[in-house]
Amino acid sequence: MNIAEKRVLITGGSSGIGFALAEAFLAKGARVAISGRRADRVAQxxxxxxxxxxxxxxxVADVATSEGRAATLDEALAALGGLDILVNNAGGVRAGRLENTPEAELLAMIEVDLVAPILLTRDALPALRASGDAVVVNVASGIALIGAPFYATYAAVKAGLARFGESLRRELKGEGVHVMTAYPAGTDTxxxxxxxxxxxxxxxxxxxxAVADAILGGIEAGAFEVIRGGDARAHMIALNRDNPxxxxxxxxALKPALEEAVRDHSAL
Incomplete structure (x- = not known):
């Protein structure tokens, strides 16, 4: 795909990978809309x-709500005049032992990391079909490929997002809409x-x-997936398959130190 002049919507685009993607798309000549929950961060x-x-x-909208998804899509279509690339990047995480994690935080992860991208993609499909040359990018996580302790729900929803994308790619094959999944490793965000x-x-x-550049490269090449982490991650993925x-x-061996290090990891 040639990204120049493509109309792009990036959820969670006010910081981190989403913001880096906005910069990368704009550098390629795309037209971009970014969404986020906080007005100050979006404005900045x-x-x-x-x-x-x-x-x-x-x-400014929360894609974890039906009202926020409708506002995000309506405003993006009005601003861009259509849609060629949807990047489902907005996400949240809460680490820790499952039995110690409040139900509200578990449900928040499920809503923003899995339900929101499924429903936003569904609602965006008419505009994407009208493009004739469209892509949906789902930003999952390396933890979707290798489950880590203290991230059980996050691993579940990101793995679910990946399989959603795989299934939808096959559902839409030959219909002008491609679906790609990105699996970032640890990223400075x-x-x-x-x-x-x-x-x-x-x-x-x-x-x-670096993650953003790899994702754009994957879009340009028509890739099915982009996996970060280099040879070390590839070795771990193979080992997890062959000898879990x-x-x-x-x-x-890492559990005690890991539990202490991630017990406060929260971004919801």
Missing amino acids: AVARLEAGGRGAHGI PMMASNRAGPELGFSREPAS AAIDERML
């Missing part, structure tokens, strides 16, 4: 993009600010710009 993001010489349309786990616990961090007990033992 739009101002930063404008300061860089490339403007984007900001939308505000969402990770309260996570104290480092590389020794499997949480290396790369710049959000080895991963279990490796994580057992």
